[in-house]
Amino acid sequence: MTMKFNSHFNDINESYLFAEVAARTQTFRAANPESDIIKLGIGDVTLPLAPAVIAAMRSAVSEMSEKDTFRGYGPYEGYDFLRESIRGYYGSFGVKIAADEIFVSDGAKSDLGNILDIFSEGGTSLITDPVYPVYVDTNLMAGRKVIFADATEQNDFLPAPDYKVTADIIYICSPNNPTGAAYTLKGLQEWVDYANKTGAVILYDAAYESFISDGGLARSIFQIEGAETCAIEFCSFSKTAGFTGTRCGYTVIPKALEREGLNANKLWLRRQATKFNGVSYVVQRGAEAVFTAEGQKQIRENLAYYKRNARVIADGLDELGIKYTGGKNSPYIWLRCPDNAGSWQFFDLLLNGAQVVGTPGAGFGKNGEGYFRLTAFGSREDTVRAMQRIKKLL
Numbered sequence: 001m002t003m004k005f006n007s008h009f010n011d012i013n014e015s016y017l018f019a020e021v022a023a024r025t026q027t028f029r030a031a032n033p034e035s036d037i038i039k040l041g042i043g044d045v046t047l048p049l050a051p052a053v054i055a056a057m058r059s060a061v062s063e064m065s066e067k068d069t070f071r072g073y074g075p076y077e078g079y080d081f082l083r084e085s086i087r088g089y090y091g092s093f094g095v096k097i098a099a100d101e102i103f104v105s106d107g108a109k110s111d112l113g114n115i116l117d118i119f120s121e122g123g124t125s126l127i128t129d130p131v132y133p134v135y136v137d138t139n140l141m142a143g144r145k146v147i148f149a150d151a152t153e154q155n156d157f158l159p160a161p162d163y164k165v166t167a168d169i170i171y172i173c174s175p176n177n178p179t180g181a182a183y184t185l186k187g188l189q190e191w192v193d194y195a196n197k198t199g200a201v202i203l204y205d206a207a208y209e210s211f212i213s214d215g216g217l218a219r220s221i222f223q224i225e226g227a228e229t230c231a232i233e234f235c236s237f238s239k240t241a242g243f244t245g246t247r248c249g250y251t252v253i254p255k256a257l258e259r260e261g262l263n264a265n266k267l268w269l270r271r272q273a274t275k276f277n278g279v280s281y282v283v284q285r286g287a288e289a290v291f292t293a294e295g296q297k298q299i300r301e302n303l304a305y306y307k308r309n310a311r312v313i314a315d316g317l318d319e320l321g322i323k324y325t326g327g328k329n330s331p332y333i334w335l336r337c338p339d340n341a342g343s344w345q346f347f348d349l350l351l352n353g354a355q356v357v358g359t360p361g362a363g364f365g366k367n368g369e370g371y372f373r374l375t376a377f378g379s380r381e382d383t384v385r386a387m388q389r390i391k392k393l394l
Contacts, residue, residue: 011140017363038386039357045242050298056289060282071281076272078104085291107249108236113138118267126167130364157181161194173205178373179334180326195230202231210240228254309383310376316387331376354389
């Protein structure tokens with residue numbers, strides 16, 4: 001019998017969105033080698049790791065050089081010192097979770113894809129559109145049916161549940177990537193009530209929760225009554241503390257989350273023990289330092305830097321009279337393309353006319369066509385120069 005590959009890969013786009021952005025940018029650079037391209041597309045940070053993080057990692061490296069303090073394989077679910085620090089961080093905004101409900105990983109993106117291992121084959125996933133492509137692609141790779149909840153200007157890019165629609169998994173990202181929209185506690189309560197009534201499980205991506213400054217917006221789904229019986233939360237140090245190249249995140253799975261006698265917390269631990277060897281000790285010590293008083297002070301300074309970049313972009317769009325969402329409680333600015341331009345058309349216009357790279361909204365789903373995403377993660381100088389060029393062009 002001939003071995004077969006996973007044919008579900010035929011169901012996804014051949015090129016990942018950001019790979020296509022990179023390819024078009026490289027083609028332009030090759031044709032224009034003297035070009036000065038400013039990238040405000042991919043959400044990668046530009047500021048270095050906080051001094052408190054670096055000091056903790058250096059100390060951990062020193063430990064690894066001594067026989068008495070050397071560490072080999074760590075626990076699959078993460079070291080207790082980091083899990084306790086994360087638990088304390090949740091407590092700082094009123095959320096009570098147990099340390100053994102926290103699983104340390106190499107990033108939220110990995111866990112959001114791998115979490116499907118604990119769900120039964122088949123089934124239906126409800127995903128908002130526009131959407132971070134990883135949600136859709138990982139479900140299609142697994143052969144799951146995907147349906148969409150429309151996020152549009154009419155609902156402020158924050159769709160509410162529709163009880164006529166049924167799904168066993170629901171994806172919610174708030175603050176949202178790409179739109180920057182963020183659910184209020186009341187709005188998120190509607191989704192939790194819906195999931196508990198229908199038996200669905202919410203996969204809640206909280207990667208950008210540290211950008212929230214407005215009261216009344218949800219920092220965690222576990223601020224919501226009833227979430228412990230229907231939700232799993234994913235978070236990351238990437239945007240919060242600049243760990244995009246260092247890799248560390250965590251997933252919170254309540255022990256109360258069960259379906260048909262199976263416990264999600266236990267299933268995930270079993271999955272990790274089989275397929276994951278944990279995050280390095282050095283990186284986890286660095287992550288622990290994020291939650292110290294000095295670490296929090298330093299990363300808040302970095303977050304404030306990115307928020308000011310977002311203000312620069314927003315102010316420029318205000319001057320141009322361009323509608324947008326995000327930029328205040330999110331590092332992303334989601335703008336309507338001027339003159340009814342298509343997303344990739346506007347991408348080419350900015351690249352050729354201003355040498356600025358953003359992300360076409362069409363790459364995030366059908367409701368993203370006609371929109372464009374800019375990020376606040378560039379340097380201040382580049383952000384200012386990019387907006388000067390965009391204003392001159394438009």
